[in-house]
Amino acid sequence: MTQHSSFPLAAQSPGRRTVVGRLFGLSAAALAAPLLSACGGGPGADPKTVTFGSNGADATPKKAYEAVTKAFTQDSGLTVKTNTVDHDTFQNSITSYLQGTPDDVFTWFAGYRMQYFARKGLASPIDDVWDVIGDGFSDAARQLSRGQDGKYYFVPLYNYPWAVFYRKSLFQDRGYEVPTTWDDFIALSKRMRQDGLSPVAAGYGGGDSWSILGAFDYLDLRANGYDFHMQLMRGEVSWTDRRAMRILDLWRELTPYYQTGGAGRSWQDAAQSLIDKKSGMAVIGLFLGQQITDDAIRDDIDFFPFPEIDSAHGLDAVEAPTDGFMLSRKPKNEDAAKKFLQFLGSPRAEELYMGVDPSNLAANEQASTRSYNALQTKSAELINSAKHISQFADRDSDPGFITTVVLPGLVEWLGHPDDGAAVLKRIESQRSRFFTA
Structure with a gap:
């Protein structure tokens, strides 16, 4: 949940929730030296092991993922080898990571963010996973999990208002x-x-x-x-x-x-x-x-x-941003990875995660809410009462546009919040670079 800022600003890197900035246009040097690398695998990889790239480095999500992966291992007999990287490094390096030899399954975000990597061929479709888990999710969650080609590429874990x-x-x-x-x-x-x-x-x-x-x-x-x-x-x-x-x-x-x-x-x-x-x-x-x-x-x-x-x-x-998981473009152990994704999208996995991390809400509608504290219960009611659910500006829009154009402009404006016409004009002058008719 850690998500979610602006790379071009001096002394700045994307924060917990903002994620990409220049991720969609990294230099050749950056691609040659990724900060985030897979934790193992390749030819001869252990068929009983699935690798998992996680941005949950903070104490609470790390402990929650440990509970989930432990339960999966007990149920399946498969081992999960987790590659945990701090949230900012994960976001900074995600494109080069996915273009290299990434882990089988990795944490990411629903909607536009997922669709970008799906469109670029940096993730694998998982319609067969959704054949198993689909009944547990709302139409809104389904929509957030599909690429522009109509195929599923994402398994939701949680959202939060x-x-x-x-x-x-x-x-x-x-x-x-x-x-x-x-x-x-x-x-x-x-x-x-x-x-x-x-x-x-x-x-x-x-x-x-x-x-x-x-x-x-x-x-x-x-x-x-x-x-x-x-x-x-x-x-x-x-x-x-x-x-x-x-x-x-x-x-x-x-x-x-x-x-x-x-x-x-x-x-x-x-x-x-x-x-x-x-x-x-x-x-x-x-x-x-x-x-x-x-x-x-x-x-x-x-x-x-x-x-x-x-x-x-x-x-x-x-x-109410939604976080979850994707399958890399060439998973080393595809069958094991898909079994892991099926488990991650199950009510049990989401109950285990939410039982450790009370700052999120299970995306699977069949997951029990008995462990929810009062704040989680009220949060679920808020989301369920909404006519419209938005993600977050840097998730609902091109993140390069938000993090390299909109955010620097708004931060500068907040320092001297006078007439906003000038900053909006500067933002508008860059819009066509990111969006085409």
């Missing part, structure tokens, strides 16, 4: 009420500032510039609706459209209430300020839970949907 998180005890002690409209949200932010708090936690420094996309996406979804947002992401409308300007106009109202120094802070430090009650709210994903080890604090965390801006769109869209 973005929302506005807060500590219940802080709201109770201060007499704050959960806002439901934009005006209420701004009014609450003003009151928090008067009370000596940083109203909205902010950490988008270095490789964490991706974190600002949560607010950007929700402002667009709430003000302009899901259809326009997806058109903007797909490069179908101009970034100088008045509706895009509306996003920055609204954002400018909120920026005075951001935690100061966000450009020099990580998302983890920003999240910690919420946990420590130094910030009142945070626009962030459920992965916030990975920061928490104290169950008493976990029980005190709550969230509310990003507030309504235009009643025509209400709260009908929720950001």
Whole structure:
């Protein structure tokens, strides 16, 4: 879940959730010296072993994957050799890794991200896997797992919503009420500032510039609706459209209430300020839970949907990125790899994973939710109530465009959030490089 920033910026590399940047146009030198390499295999590979390339290097997802692979080995008699690489390195090296001799199965992301590698022939179709696991997934999950050729290339593991998180005890002690409209949200932010708090936690420094996309996406979804947002992401409308300007106009109202120094802070430090009650709210994903080890604090965390801006769109869209697995283009042990994918898409595997990592929700609808904590249960209800599910800007759009053009522009604008016309004009001038009619 670790996902999800902008390569071209000095001293920056993609953060947990942003992933690619220049991945789709690496230099020959980069391809010649990949940072991520397979953990074994090739001619003469052990037929009882399947290799697994994982970006789950943080303690919680690493432990969760260990539980899953251990159960698979016990059930199948096959051994999983896991190649765990930190999330940023995995993202930085994914293209060269897949063009070399990658592991049989690897972690990746649904939707556009999956479709890119499928289209380039860097992944294998897995329709036969879906013949086994398909009944457990919704139509939306099926759509997110298919390539543009209609074949399946992806097995979903989990998703997680973005929302506005807060500590219940802080709201109770201060007499704050959960806002439901934009005006209420701004009014609450003003009151928090008067009370000596940083109203909205902010950490988008270095490789964490991706974190600002949560607010950007929700402002667009709430003000302009899901259809326009997806058109903007797909490069179908101009970034100088008045509706895009509306996003920055609204954002400018909120920026005075951001935690100061966000450009020099990580998302983890920003999240910690919420946990420590130094910030009142945070626009962030459920992965916030990975920061928490104290169950008493976990029980005190709550969230509310990003507030309504235009009643025509209400709260009908929720950001809920989906992570899972793909099969490499020439797996060394294809049969074993597909058995592993079938297990990964099963209710049991997802229950095992979610039992260790409470910051995600099982994608398989047949998986038990008995182990869910209150935050997971509420998150599932939020996603299930949504009319539209968006992924995240750098997943719903060409990631090169988002990470090399949009993000640098928005980060620069946040440093001086005045008239947004100039930055939108610069973004628009690059759109045709990434999208063709």
